[in-house]
Amino acid sequence: xxxxxxxxxxxxxxxxxxxxxxxxxxxxxxxxxxxxxxxxxxxxxxxxxxxxxxxxxxxxxxxxxxxxxxxxxxxxxxxxxxxxxxxxxxxxxxxxxxxxxxxxxxxxxxxxxxxxxxxxxxxxxxxxxxxxxxxxxxxxxxxxxxxxxxxxxxxxxxxxxxxxxxxxxxxxxxxxxxxxxxxxxxxxxxxxxxxxxxxxxxxxxxxxx
Amino acid sequence: xxxxxxxxxxxxxxxxxxxxxxxxxxxxxxxxxxxxxxxxxxxxxxxxxxxxxxxxxxxxxxxxxxxxxxxxxxxxxxxxxxxxxxxxxxxxxxxxxxxxxxxxxxxxxxxxxxxxxxxxxxxxxxxxxxxxxxxxxxxxxxxxxxxxxxxxxxxxxxxxxxxxxxxxxxxxxxxxxxxxxxxxxxxxxxxxxxxxxxxxxxxxxxxxx
Numbered sequence: 001x002x003x004x005x006x007x008x009x010x011x012x013x014x015x016x017x018x019x020x021x022x023x024x025x026x027x028x029x030x031x032x033x034x035x036x037x038x039x040x041x042x043x044x045x046x047x048x049x050x051x052x053x054x055x056x057x058x059x060x061x062x063x064x065x066x067x068x069x070x071x072x073x074x075x076x077x078x079x080x081x082x083x084x085x086x087x088x089x090x091x092x093x094x095x096x097x098x099x100x101x102x103x104x105x106x107x108x109x110x111x112x113x114x115x116x117x118x119x120x121x122x123x124x125x126x127x128x129x130x131x132x133x134x135x136x137x138x139x140x141x142x143x144x145x146x147x148x149x150x151x152x153x154x155x156x157x158x159x160x161x162x163x164x165x166x167x168x169x170x171x172x173x174x175x176x177x178x179x180x181x182x183x184x185x186x187x188x189x190x191x192x193x194x195x196x197x198x199x200x201x202x203x204x205x206x207x208x209x
Numbered sequence: 210x211x212x213x214x215x216x217x218x219x220x221x222x223x224x225x226x227x228x229x230x231x232x233x234x235x236x237x238x239x240x241x242x243x244x245x246x247x248x249x250x251x252x253x254x255x256x257x258x259x260x261x262x263x264x265x266x267x268x269x270x271x272x273x274x275x276x277x278x279x280x281x282x283x284x285x286x287x288x289x290x291x292x293x294x295x296x297x298x299x300x301x302x303x304x305x306x307x308x309x310x311x312x313x314x315x316x317x318x319x320x321x322x323x324x325x326x327x328x329x330x331x332x333x334x335x336x337x338x339x340x341x342x343x344x345x346x347x348x349x350x351x352x353x354x355x356x357x358x359x360x361x362x363x364x365x366x367x368x369x370x371x372x373x374x375x376x377x378x379x380x381x382x383x384x385x386x387x388x389x390x391x392x393x394x395x396x397x398x399x400x401x402x403x404x405x406x407x408x409x410x411x412x413x414x415x416x417x418x
Contacts, residue, residue: 028324032242104323111320114313114381115237125382132379149402155395158387162375169374170341170367172323173334178367186364190399193358 015053018043019067022060027105030112031061031119058119065109065123068102085138086188089160093180096168100175103168110165132157148194156191163187224262227252228276231269236314239321240270240328267328274318274332277311294347295397298369302389305377309384312377319374341366357403365400372396 018039025039036057040050054060096103113120136157139147147156163184171178227248234248245266249259263269305312322329345366348356356365372393380387 029241030239030321032238033240107320107323110378111316112239114316114378121382128379128382129386149399151395151399155392158376158379158392159372159396162379162392163368163371164375165378166371166373166375167367169319169323170337170371173330173337177338183364183367183371186360187368190358190360 016067018045018050018053019064023064023068023105024101026061026064027101027108030108031057032112036060061109061119062123064105065120068106069127071102084192085135085142086160086192087185089164089188090181090184093164093167093184097171097175097180100172104172107165107168107172128161131161135160147191149191151191160184160188160191225276227254227259227262228273232273232277232314233310235270235273236310236317239317240266241321245269270318270328271332273314274329277315278336280311293401294344294351295369295401296394298373298397299390299393302373302376302393306380306384306389309381313381316374316377316381337370340370344369356400358400360400369393369397369400 021043022039025042026034028034029038034057036050037047039060040047043050050060054063109120110124112118113124115121132154136154139153139156143153145153147153151159164180167178167180167183171180230252231248234251235243237243238247243266245259246256248269249256252259259269263272318329319333321327322333324330341363345363348362348365352362354362356362360368373389376387376389376392380389
């Protein structure tokens with residue numbers, strides 16, 4: 001699997017180690033507050049050594065985000081899973097509580113990349129759209145276009161993604177006060193709960209913009 | 210009201226202008242990526258001129274955040290309002306869609322301040338706790354300890370705050386795809402909707418940590 005160039009430290013493995021370290025460093029300073037020199041130092045490399053793997057800070061950030069997505073995707077293949085789509089959100093929250101460094105890096109970069117000309121802006125715009133679209137499709141496959149609560153599948157997808165991100169922020173600031181899996185579960189149970197759907201909730205008015 | 214020192218430009222008003230500009234600059238670069246020189250330049254001041262108002266970058270950030278809270282608080286006095294507690298969340302989302310610069314600054318700083326030793330960490334930890342506590346108290350006054358949906362008031366408070374923050378992030382990345390007030394309304398209607406509360410949703414198990 002590895003295409004090792006140096007004995008005892010295959011190149012692919014070293015690259016992953018650099019990405020994991022860079023993710024931590026980006027989490028601390030954001031893209032703007034992070035220097036290649038700082039990442040290199042933390043990796044025990046010279047700046048030239050780091051540039052050998054990633055030619056620019058931007059290339060490094062993009063690789064870092066792609067690696068995070070790979071790790072997430074590997075965890076979220078639905079093959080052979082018995083959970084409902086919504087219970088997977090709680091499972092993800094449970095997992096996230098074990099990897100605060102990753103959650104922090106994600107939160108900082110997702111927010112920082114809302115600013116003009118940020119190199120990860122495109123990554124996050126596409127990522128959010130993909131998350132909503134895939135999740136809405138899964139919900140539609142399970143419930144049809146409208147959940148038992150009367151919330152449309154596509155609205156539920158945006159709301160679940162929002163709850164996850166927003167709870168992460170509160171949890172990062174107060175890990176002892178916020179129980180993410182319990183709160184996500186309380187939320188998804190309400191979305192799944194059957195009731196006569198009040199008409200306005202089932203079809204909120206289209207945006208006037 | 211103003212204690213003007215220069216003709217035509219009262220000191221208090223100038224201070225507010227600096228804070229509003231600084232909020233934009235912090236939104237673009239975060240705390241770590243922003244320099245006092247950059248803020249001064251955008252304000253049309255020398256760095257010495259800016260230091261006259263705010264002695265350090267940290268003092269400036271804290272004042273910026275306090276100003277944002279003042280503006281929010283002024284908008285959210287409940288006196289004489291007829292909305293329910295939950296419909297106010299949609300009203301806030303509606304308002305936020307008109308001030309993307311403020312929302313961006315809030316999102317970037319709230320996330321960046323989750324990192325070790327950030328000067329706004331304490332501000333946001335206290336702010337989130339205060340938001341949850343005040344909102345839970347309002348919900349309890351309106352519904353008792355448990356909402357009609359079976360969700361506990363304190364859980365609903367954390368969830369509404371999370372949905373607002375998470376939707377802001379998606380909206381900042383794709384303003385044309387995310388209708389914040391409609392989504393917040395879809396969410397709060399489900400929280401308010403009456404149903405036989407399933408026992409686990411009414412009282413999620415305590416965290417095992």
